[in-house]
Amino acid sequence: MDSTIVTAMAATLGSFVGAAASIATTWIGQYTESKHSHAEWKLRERESLYKEFVAEASRLAVDALTRSMERPDQIIKLYEVLSRIRLISREEVVWQGKACCRRIIEQYGKPKLTTDQLCAAIAADRVDELDPLRAFSGACRNELIAGRG
Numbered sequence: 001m002d003s004t005i006v007t008a009m010a011a012t013l014g015s016f017v018g019a020a021a022s023i024a025t026t027w028i029g030q031y032t033e034s035k036h037s038h039a040e041w042k043l044r045e046r047e048s049l050y051k052e053f054v055a056e057a058s059r060l061a062v063d064a065l066t067r068s069m070e071r072p073d074q075i076i077k078l079y080e081v082l083s084r085i086r087l088i089s090r091e092e093v094v095w096q097g098k099a100c101c102r103r104i105i106e107q108y109g110k111p112k113l114t115t116d117q118l119c120a121a122i123a124a125d126r127v128d129e130l131d132p133l134r135a136f137s138g139a140c141r142n143e144l145i146a147g148r149g
Contacts, residue, residue, distance in 0.1 A: 043147045046088060050140045053081045054133060057100055061132050064107035065118065075105060093143050096136040103132035 056078045063074070082097045113121070121130060128134060 039147070042088065043144065046085075046140075046147070047144060049081060049085050049088070050093075050137075050144075053078070053085060053097060054137060056081060057104060057133050057136070060104050061107065061130075064104050065113050065130065067112065069105075069108040075101070078104070089140075090143055093136070093139045096139040100132045100136045107132065 060075065060078060069075070078101055082094070082101060085097055086094045118130075121127065
């Protein structure tokens, strides 16, 4: 074979391999970045839903300690957020969320605390008994840590 043909074929083949490597590297980089961005978005969505649930549950928990449930629809927003959490979270978080809702509803049926009784519970370090969110927030924390790792 003529040496100019071999040289031309080697140059063409080298250009082809170089272009293919460049395309593959770019594709892999874009794929990895897209996958990372999607995981970060899912994590932020979970955090947002957990914050929304905690805010609503906290409001209702305080209300349940001091007042009777005047309208059952007060608790619906909490279940609405829990339903959205159910779509994207692990079973442990959902289970703890349901347990939190149940504890809040049960608290509405218990005798109401006065300010003095509430202060006494805090002074006696019995706050955990009054905190329906403790297990839920722990499950959320574990899931978020696992999602970052």
